[in-house]
Amino acid sequence: EVQLVESGGGLVQPGRSLRLSCRTSGFSFADSAPTWFRQGPGKTLEWVGFIRSAAYGGAAHYGASVRDRFTISRDDSKGIAYLQMDNLKVEDTAMYFCTRNGFDIWGQGTMVTVSS
Amino acid sequence: DVLMTQSPLYLPVTPGQPASISCSSNETLLYSGGGVYLTWFHQRPGQSPRRLIYKVSNRDSGAPDRFSGSGSDTFFTLKISRVEAEDVGIYYCMQATHSPITFGQGTRLDIK
Numbered sequence: 001e002v003q004l005v006e007s008g009g010g011l012v013q014p015g016r017s018l019r020l021s022c023r024t025s026g027f028s029f030a031d032s033a034p035t036w037f038r039q040g041p042g043k044t045l046e047w048v049g050f051i052r053s054a055a056y057g058g059a060a061h062y063g064a065s066v067r068d069r070f071t072i073s074r075d076d077s078k079g080i081a082y083l084q085m086d087n088l089k090v091e092d093t094a095m096y097f098c099t100r101n102g103f104d105i106w107g108q109g110t111m112v113t114v115s116s
Numbered sequence: 117d118v119l120m121t122q123s124p125l126y127l128p129v130t131p132g133q134p135a136s137i138s139c140s141s142n143e144t145l146l147y148s149g150g151g152v153y154l155t156w157f158h159q160r161p162g163q164s165p166r167r168l169i170y171k172v173s174n175r176d177s178g179a180p181d182r183f184s185g186s187g188s189d190t191f192f193t194l195k196i197s198r199v200e201a202e203d204v205g206i207y208y209c210m211q212a213t214h215s216p217i218t219f220g221q222g223t224r225l226d227i228k
Contacts, residue, residue, distance in 0.1 A: 045157075045165065045208060047217035063216050097164055103155060103210075104176065106164040 002026035002105045004034075004098050009110030012088055020083040020110055022098035029074075030054065032101050034081035036072060038094035039109075048072075048096070051081065066092075088114045118143050118211050122220035129199040130228045137194045137223045139209035144189050146213070153212040156185055156194045159222075160205040168207075169194065201227055 008020040022034060035050035049062035051072045060072040071084040081098055095109040119142045129135045145152045154172050157165035167176050169185035172192060182197040196203060204227055209220040 044222050045210070045219045047219075061215070102167075102170065103157075103212075104167045104170070106166070109164050 002100070004100065004105060004107035006096060006098055006107040006110040009096065009112045011113045011115065013116050014088060014090055014114055016088055017084070017086045018088060018112060020085070020096055020098075020112070022081040022083070022107060024079045024081070024100070027100065029079040030076040034072075034074065035099050035103065036081075036083050037097045037099065038092075038112075039097070040091075040094045043094075046094075048083070085112070088112075090114050117216055118145075118214045118218050120209055120211055120218050120220040122207075122209060122223050125221060125223055127223055127225045128228045129196075129203075129225060131201060132198050135196040135199050135203075135225065137207050137209075137225075139187075139192045139194070139220050141190045141192075141211055143214065145192075145211050146189060151213075152188065154185075154187065154192050155210045155212065156183075157208045157210065158203075158205055159208065163205075165208065199225070199227070203227075 003025045005023045012018050033050050033052050036048040037045050038048050039045050047063050049072050051060040051074050069087045073082045093114050095111050097106050097109045099106045121140050123138050145154050152172050156169040158168050159165045168179045168183050173185045184195050186193050206222040206224050208222050
């Protein structure tokens with residue numbers, strides 16, 4: 001069974017950092033391009049970014065609102081994707097989801113609240 | 117960024133009746149290499165999105181056959197032939213033809 005499980009969310013002050021994890025199982029993670037999305041309270045979904053597989057160069061790509069502050073990485077040996085979030089802002093408050101290629105399976109999400 | 121516009125934003129439906137949601141884009145979603153990357157998701161309260169339809173009209177294996185997708189270029193439609201109680205929630209269209217990926221505002225479906 002394909003599964004993605006996010007973790008690492010919580011309450012953090014503006015300007016601080018947080019790292020989210022997306023643990024996967026049931027498919028070939030190394031061949032995939034895990035993608036992060038987020039959804040603010042009562043809002044639509046927003047693409048955060050994704051990371052290519054090593055076979056396609058392994059580069060990460062980001063949405064404009066998080067570029068230069070967020071970093072996506074991967075550990076193919078563990079089947080885990082990471083989202084490192086630095087210099088967090090109040091507007092980063094959202095549920096963060098990870099998905100795999102094609103967006104057919106999503107994790108349950110992890111909530112990040114940025115507040116003083 | 118490609119703007120995705122859904123209508124209606126609120127859709128009350130009597131069980132057993134059909135329902136239709138529209139989604140339009142301000143740029144063609146025909147990918148230069150071929151294919152139209154328009155996807156429909158359903159999200160129930162407190163849950164993650166679930167993919168229903170991909171590449172305009174391909175229904176996911178777990179999606180009931182009362183759901184269908186159609187459209188081309190810049191205008192797309194999700195149809196439910198006979199609404200059931202479990203269909204309540206928010207429906208989103210998403211384009212992945214152009215970067216960045218963008219979503220519609222969402223259509224809330226409620227049962228009358």
